[in-house]
Amino acid sequence: MLGTRFRQRWQNWVDYPLRQGAVYAGKYRVERFLGMGSYGQAYRCIDLSSGLPVLMKRGKPSKRGLAREMLKRESDMLQRLDHPQIPKWLDYAAHRKEEVLVMELVEGDNLEHAIMEQGRMFTQQEALYLVRQLLRPIRHMHEAGYVHRDVRIPNVLASGDRIYLIDVGLACRIGEAAAEGEPIGFADSWGAVKHRMRVPEPASDLYGLGHLFLFLMYAGYKPLEGQEERGWEEELALEPAVKAFVQGLLESKWRTAAECEQELDRILA
Structure with missing residues (x-):
């Protein structure tokens, strides 16, 4: 002690x-x-x-x-x-x-601060457009041979009309083994999610993007008093195509960010 x-x-x-x-x-x-x-x-x-x-x-x-x-x-x-x-x-x-x-130095607020401290809420459409903007730097990283492995609200920064993906401290080459001493297990309630995000493959960033979208939507969610906790599919009022898109992100439906972009563009159109 x-x-x-x-x-x-x-x-x-x-x-x-x-x-x-x-x-x-x-x-x-x-x-x-x-x-x-x-x-x-x-x-x-x-x-x-x-x-x-x-x-x-x-x-x-x-x-x-x-x-x-x-x-x-x-x-x-x-x-x-x-x-x-x-x-x-x-x-x-x-x-x-x-x-x-x-x-x-990019001046602005990350999404965690915007949601937790400023009370920022997002409509379904706003969240989808934010995801669409994030797919651009994610695609660039993947095409350069890297995976970010930490696509979460603290690492997304809004500066004016532009969205930035920051902090590549946990990024690695696609398929690269974990660095010696790097944490691969997590004790908190989000341990399983973070563990999946650390897998060195492009689908990990899309998986993180799916959870990021859910974070944005839950920022404005208020359960009814006494209501039992349900899955996000039931709690969030999402359009069927959007729900299927988010499920695709979480279930590794797309192999590349480019394929994911095509599907999201179809939904937004």
């Missing part, structure tokens, strides 16, 4: 965010700490050479070599992707024993 508490305190200490105003690698001034994931920390910074804001992703010091390995893999992948709905790679910089990935 004492050892566990000590390790937790040590981890909290070494992973403490960089202070505001700190200059990293002589290039980037930290403006704001944005958040922390399993392997990295994100900061809004100013590129001192251009004066422009950028996103800097720093590997969590407590994760040591694994964080550096995953950050380098993410950097290599971003350099091979070129799509207007995926943040662009800008730099990979070293500072002492640490390394950081610098990319385009």
